[in-house]
Amino acid sequence: MKFYNTTHIQYEKEHYIPEKKVIEESPLVDTSIFKDIDVIILDGGAYVSYGDFDVLKKFNPEYIILDDTGHGHFKMFRIRNELLKSTDYKIYLENLNDRNGWTIFKKII
Numbered sequence: 779m780k781f782y783n784t785t786h787i788q789y790e791k792e793h794y795i796p797e798k799k800v801i802e803e804s805p806l807v808d809t810s811i812f813k814d815i816d817v818i819i820l821d822g823g824a825y826v827s828y829g830d831f832d833v834l835k836k837f838n839p840e841y842i843i844l845d846d847t848g849h850g851h852f853k854m855f856r857i858r859n860e861l862l863k864s865t866d867y868k869i870y871l872e873n874l875n876d877r878n879g880w881t882i883f884k885k886i887i
Contacts, residue, residue: 807833809833812837814837815834815837815838815839816839816840816841817839817840817841817842817843818831818834818835818839818841818842818843819843819845820842820843820844820845820854820857821844821845821846823853827853827854827857828856828857831857838866838885839885840884840885841870841882841883841884841885842857842861842867842882842883843880843881843882843883844857844858844880844881844882844883845878845879845880846878846879846880847872847874847878847879847880847881848874848875848876848877848878848879848880849874849879851878851879854881858881861883865886866885866886867883867884867885867886868883868884868886869881869882869883869884870882870883870884
């Protein structure tokens with residue numbers, strides 16, 4: 779990952795490097811043990827949440843809850859945008875101004 783200004787370099791030192799270590803040292807979860815997932819709650823790090831989402835979305839949960847979706851936060855930006863463009867989910871509840879914002883998506887049946 780390349781950053782081009784000092785603001786991003788500082789962010790990388792504070793967030794990316796510690797999260798990268800967690801990712802590298804964490805054991806993989808055997809997803810074959812999951813049968814049905816009704817709700818996914820994502821409140822992870824900026825660099826790990828999309829990976830979790832990518833694995834868990836395959837179980838077609840009825841609800842996907844994202845924390846830190848407010849303005850100026852990019853932690854869930856990619857996931858939120860993907861769900862906004864999806865024809866499978868719609869916003870059920872959302873408050874982008876409460877703390878750092880949160881969004882609940884509901885599967886369209």
